[in-house]
Amino acid sequence: MSENKRQLPRKIEETDAGQILFNVPFPAELDAEALQALKKMGPIVLKQPYCIDYIHSYGQDSPFFAGLANGVFLGSREPDTGYTYATPRGHDMTTGAETDWVVLPAEGVIHAFTVCHFGSEEFLPQTPFVLILVHFEGADTLFLSRLMGVDPDAASLDWIGMKVRARYLRNSKFRPTDVYFVPAES
Amino acid sequence: MRDVYVVSGGVSKFTKARPDKTFQAVIKEAYDYAIDDLGLTFPQFTELVDGSVASYFSDHFARQLMAGIMAQDYLGLCPKPSHRVEGGGATGGLCFQEAWKSVASGSMDICVAYGFETMSHVNTWKGNEFIALASDVSFDYPVGGFYSGYYAMMVTRHMKEFGTTVEQLAHVSVKNHINAYHNPYAQKRHRYTIEDVRAAPMVAWPLTRLDICVMSDGAAAVILCSEEGLEKLENASGRRYPRVVVxxxxxxxxxxxxxxxxxxxxxxxxxxxxxxxxxxxxxxxxxxxxxxxxxxxxxxxxxxxxxxxxxxxxxxxxxxxxxxxxxxxxxxxxxxxxxxxxxxxxxxxxxxxxxxxxxxxxxxxxxxxxxxxxxxxxxxxxxxxxxxxxxxxxxxxxxxxxxxxxxxxxxxxxxxxxxxxxxxxxxxxxxxxxxxxxxxxxxxxxxxxxxxxx
Structure with a gap:
């Protein structure tokens, strides 16, 4: 054996990181009775943080978000049939053909809506907010968006059919909420 | 395709949270109940069963990838064949049908379908966020991802299109809650009225908290078999089971x-x-x-x-x-x-x-x-x-x-x-x-x- 052999660590270094629970109740004597009694022990429940940053690509849909950043609302159109998607789609679901980009009108009508008084954790601070599905003249599918400029406490089925106009965030976040809608007459 | 029989099943009582057991042990409650109902012991059934299908929706809720194999080994089913299925809310239904396929195709004579979810591991609103990730994360989720909101939009269109009313929706809530009053496995056993449903906190207009199901921890298991599988089970237990076929x-x-x-x-x-x-x-x-x-x-x-x-x-x-x-x-x-x-x-x-x-x-x-x-x-x-x-x-x-x-x-x-x-x-x-x-x-x-x- 080499006299210069490196001393390998034989101990995990103690740290103060993470959660530490001191003085956990436990039987002093582990006789048969005490071991049996462990089955009645309450569960240890602890909070574990979980945080991730994803690298998300919009892929073939990227021009849509570039359009929103420039105040343009793009949809997708099947080149032969003219079937038009108000929410972008790279390929048509009927013919399988690659779609072309088209500019959609700045105004549409509300096809369906709701007012969210609760929401997922990320959106809870924004409640109440109004979700709408918008129909555009000349488009065969809808677009999910937010509606501003209406009273969330005055929800009414009469909102369906309301004309709405697109508005764009000045500081684009490159999310579909870079565009949102307001009543057209406001 | 062969005839496929459903012979037994078990359900853990669904509840808000099951911190007392890990998910595998909760599944085992349902699994053991199903075996016991056949009049068999655990080793007897293990000897006879050919394989399984595992069902759970969310790796996020579990914070555990390959939870299916962990259930499989906890249930003593290794090294028998198994796979996990996932299809959102229909995961359990898909699992049932995959087990059916395993038997109908002749691949297995006896197949157990088991499933679970542990939704209590995060708070309700984080749970809603996890569920909303089952919508397009480029176009739908960022707008305000919330499943109750999505369904509420669908029903506002239904109401507009057909004149459906919130009182009609509330009838479903009253019916299902009162039915559950007699079901000891149910998480919520209450006698509500139409007024109760409408007076509950509004979640996503027009759906109130009593128009919407709750999150739960729980597990269930179903045993399916062929005619040959039925014969093996009956020979082992000495009992004749009621014939229920898919x-x-x-x-x-x-x-x-x-x-x-x-x-x-x-x-x-x-x-x-x-x-x-x-x-x-x-x-x-x-x-x-x-x-x-x-x-x-x-x-x-x-x-x-x-x-x-x-x-x-x-x-x-x-x-x-x-x-x-x-x-x-x-x-x-x-x-x-x-x-x-x-x-x-x-x-x-x-x-x-x-x-x-x-x-x-x-x-x-x-x-x-x-x-x-x-x-x-x-x-x-x-x-x-x-x-x-x-x-x-x-x-x-x-x-x-x-x-x-x-x-x-x-x-x-x-x-x-x-x-x-x-x-x-x-x-x-x-x-x-x-x-x-x-x-x-x-x-x-x-x-x-x-x-x-x-």
Whole structure:
């Protein structure tokens, strides 16, 4: 054996990181009775943080978000049939053909809506907010968006059919909420 | 395809949180119950079972990848074949059908389908966020991802299109909660009124907290087998089991983004989506023709085309032409009161557009129960006799299998034995359907179970 052999660590270094629970109740004597009694022990429940940053690509849909950043609302159109998607789609679901980009009108009508008084954790601070599905003249599918400029406490089925106009965030976040809608007459 | 029998099942009581056990041990509760109900010991069943299918929806909730194999080894099923299925809210229904396939194809004689979800590991609003990740994360989730919001949008369109009312929705909540009052497995056992439902906190207009199912921890297991498998089980236990057969299965799908759902013409609907009885009935054709003339398009966001196609396939394979009168009960995926009403239409219990009126007719209520409602018609085909998701809870991967267990017990006539209360036993139940449904109607399964001829 080499006299210069490196001393390998034989101990995990103690740290103060993470959660530490001191003085956990436990039987002093582990006789048969005490071991049996462990089955009645309450569960240890602890909070574990979980945080991730994803690298998300919009892929073939990227021009849509570039359009929103420039105040343009793009949809997708099947080149032969003219079937038009108000929410972008790279390929048509009927013919399988690659779609072309088209500019959609700045105004549409509300096809369906709701007012969210609760929401997922990320959106809870924004409640109440109004979700709408918008129909555009000349488009065969809808677009999910937010509606501003209406009273969330005055929800009414009469909102369906309301004309709405697109508005764009000045500081684009490159999310579909870079565009949102307001009543057209406001 | 071979005949496939459902012979046994078990359900852990669904509850808000099960911190007392890990998910594998909760599954084992349901699994052990199913084995015990066969009159077999754990080693006896392990010796006979050929493999399994595991069901759970979310790796996020579990914070555990490959949870299926962890259940498989905890249940002592290694090294037998297994795989995990996932399809949102329909995960349990898909699992049931995958187990059916394993047996029907001849790959296995005895297959166990087990499923679970542990939704208590995060707070309710983080849980809603996880569930909302089952929507397009480029276009839908960032707008305000919230499933209750998505379903609420669908029902506002249904209300606008057909005049469906919030009171009609509330009837479903009252029915399912009061049914569950007699089901000891249910998470919520309350006697609510229409007023209670409407006065509950508004979640996503017009859906209140009592229009929406809750999150749960829970597990369920169902054992399916071939004729040969049945013989092996009966030889081992020395008992003869009631014959309940899977008469048919059906599945359908639709676009993940609600916005992408088509708006089909009358002719296309009639050619592709109408049930035979609808196509053949001049009154119904005229009714639909009139709807289209008023601007109705199918499926839009008000109807679940996947639910219709799953039903159509299952009915055609079973020879069912009048589902309301040929099916004795349905365990239906009522994550929302609205989706139960929409599904009445998809399943052909009534015509599209008539779901609201049908919901208050009384035809889907249990006989002999006092709902405190004025219901004009007698029960015909009880829907969610167990209380459904709204009252039983919805631990996603377990839910569709729970439906299979409750349907089996109805067809065995053993509800009283398992519930310690026979109030919910449907007299002479010979054929039942279980319906499992994923995110805004993306995956839907319908399986028909029937008492087999002795």
């Amino acid at each position: 008469e048919s299965i059906g599945r359908g799908t639709d676009a993940m983004r609600m916005a992408d759902r088509p708006h089909q013409s009358f002719d296309e609907f009639m050619a592709k989506n109408a049930l035979a009885a609808e196509r053949d009935d001049p009154d119904t054709r005229a009714y639909y023709q009139d709807l289209w003339e008023q601007g109705f398009r199918y499926p839009g966001v008000h109807s679940f085309r996947a639910g219709r196609m799953a039903s159509k396939q299952a009915y055609e394979r079973a020879g069912i032409t009048d589902p309301l009168h040929e099916i004795d009960f349905i365990e239906l995926h009522d994550a929302y009161t609205s989706s139960e009403i929409q599904t009445y239409e998809d399943m052909g219990l009534c015509r599209y557009g008539e779901g609201g009126a049908f919901a208050v007719s009384g035809q889907t209520f249990m006989p002999g129960l006092d709902y405190g409602l004025n219901l004009p018609d007698a029960p015909v085909c009880p829907v969610n006799p167990s209380g459904g998701l709204i009252a039983c809870g919805h631990p996603v991967g377990a839910t569709g299998l729970m439906q299979g267990v409750f349907a089996l017990w109805q067809l065995q006539g053993t509800i009283g034995q398992h519930f310690h209360d026979d109030t919910l036993q449907i007299a002479n139940a010979r054929r039942g359907a279980i319906h499992s449904h994923a995110g805004t109607g993306t995956y839907v399964t319908v399986s028909i179970l029937k008492q087999a001829e002795e």
